[in-house]
């Protein structure tokens with residue numbers, strides 16, 4: 308950890324350096340992607356009056372000049388479509404007969420269509436399991452011998468209406484394997500808890516990701532499922548839209564601050580384009596106990612993104628309905644290492660991520676770390692720093708005056 312401190316002072320390319328901050332403020336972003344401090348958030352389960360009931364959750368987050376739509380569904384594998392518009396009046400339109408047909412293109416639209424500033428999607432395609440018995444290298448990829456993966460398209464999901472909570476703005480998709488000859492899921496489930504926010508804040512549970520009104524949090528929990536080996540590591544395969552022939556980029560950001568996620572000095576991000584566009588953000592940590600803490604923290608490893616043309620993945624009707632036929636890219640998240648705590652301790656695993664549009668939330672240094680720095684640098688050092696900042700800001704003001712003249 309100490310060895311990391313020095314390297315981390317170098318800050319990654321997306322660390323909050325002053326140039327980046329100014330860059331973000333000055334860059335000409337599409338209107339709807341500037342982000343808003345607060346939003347009016349509503350959650351609605353959209354019914355299909357004619358067919359059998361389906362889980363389709365629409366989260367609508369309305370700001371002054373923009374609306375974010377998050378559409379989550381367990382129709383096929385669990386998936387989310389996120390759409391940012393530059394209008395506070397944009398709406399989601401669902402054509403169920405088309406959405407449930409073999410050609411769902413156009414079954415999901417956001418109107419007016421020209422208000423859409425950004426859109427993308429994530430599909431959680433398969434639950435992976437590896438036998439890590441003889442693996443000594445904790446960074447091995449894959450982390451062991453793979454067991455046949457569980458396709459999440461073959462799961463049966465609860466009725467999300469019953470878990471819809473308008474106070475916490477959350478809902479949970481809880482699923483288990485339907486055709487389960489080994490009864491692995493007899494007493495267990497995989498759940499996706501989705502939560503939206505009307506303002507920024509931080510949950511009480513580690514990794515305590517900083518959220519804003521422009522983001523939505525997903526907590527994935529595997530509980531009670533019988534592992535196929537004594538040292539089973541679990542993983543999740545995630546697919547997303549490609550960008551032309553390319554895949555979105557994955558980035559790592561380092562910090563010296565681990566106050567909110569003990570012993571984790573890294574933040575991983577998937578970016579769908581040059582900022583501000585859309586992002587997925589997570590700490591590379593999962594927990595093997597409900598009360599997540601340092602003792603139950605497991606490393607979370609993300610593989611690079613690969614185009615999925617070579618092998619078939621479970622398809623999501625809602626993604627197809629909104630985007631039509633697209634190229635997909637996928638990556639694997641794996642949780643844990645053969646040594647240390649693991650799923651085997653309590654048959655419990657949880658991992659969280661944020662999904663959002665605009666610029667990803669950036670952790671400021673926590674008060675505790677600032678305090679430690681103050682003591683370490685001493686008051687003179689801080690004054691020097693403060694003086695430098697004032698000079699910098701004044702210089703900027705002057706240059707603005709000049710450009711007006």
Ligand SMILES: *[C@@H]1O[C@H](CO)[C@@H](O)[C@H](O)[C@H]1NC(C)=O
Nearest residue numbers: 360361362465466467468469
């Ligand atoms: C969920 O429950 C609600 C009311 O409890 C019902 O109207 C709806 O049809 C059910 N949906 C599913 C997917 O079973």
Ligand SMILES: *[C@@H]1O[C@H](CO)[C@@H](O)[C@H](O)[C@H]1NC(C)=O
Nearest residue numbers: 341342343344370371372373
């Ligand atoms: C919304 O748009 C109005 C008029 O175009 C503008 O004055 C205002 O600053 C915008 N508000 C936000 C939060 O972007």
Ligand SMILES: *[C@@H]1O[C@H](CO)[C@@H](O)[C@H](O)[C@H]1NC(C)=O
Nearest residue numbers: 401402403404405406408414
């Ligand atoms: C829904 O889609 C079906 C089949 O594509 C089409 O016939 C129907 O007109 C659409 N309904 C609406 C309200 O657009």
Ligand SMILES: *[C@@H]1O[C@H](CO)[C@@H](O)[C@H](O)[C@H]1NC(C)=O
Nearest residue numbers: 438439440441442451452536
């Ligand atoms: C692990 O190694 C032992 C001893 O070398 C061997 O008997 C066993 O089959 C190996 N297990 C796996 C899963 O490879």
Ligand SMILES: *[C@@H]1O[C@H](CO)[C@@H](O)[C@H](O)[C@H]1NC(C)=O
Nearest residue numbers: 489490491492493494495533
């Ligand atoms: C599920 O739980 C019940 C009661 O706790 C237990 O009797 C049963 O053996 C469990 N089934 C499996 C497959 O673990």
Ligand SMILES: *[C@@H]1O[C@H](CO)[C@@H](O)[C@H](O)[C@H]1NC(C)=O
Nearest residue numbers: 438440534535536537538539
């Ligand atoms: C798991 O551990 C038990 C007891 O330590 C052992 O008897 C069993 O063979 C192991 N199973 C596997 C699949 O390695």
Ligand SMILES: *[C@@H]1O[C@H](CO)[C@@H](O)[C@H](O)[C@H]1NC(C)=O
Nearest residue numbers: 449453544610613637638639
């Ligand atoms: C994820 O892991 C599974 C099992 O090892 C493998 O078949 C699949 O190709 C991997 N996917 C990616 C995108 O690396």
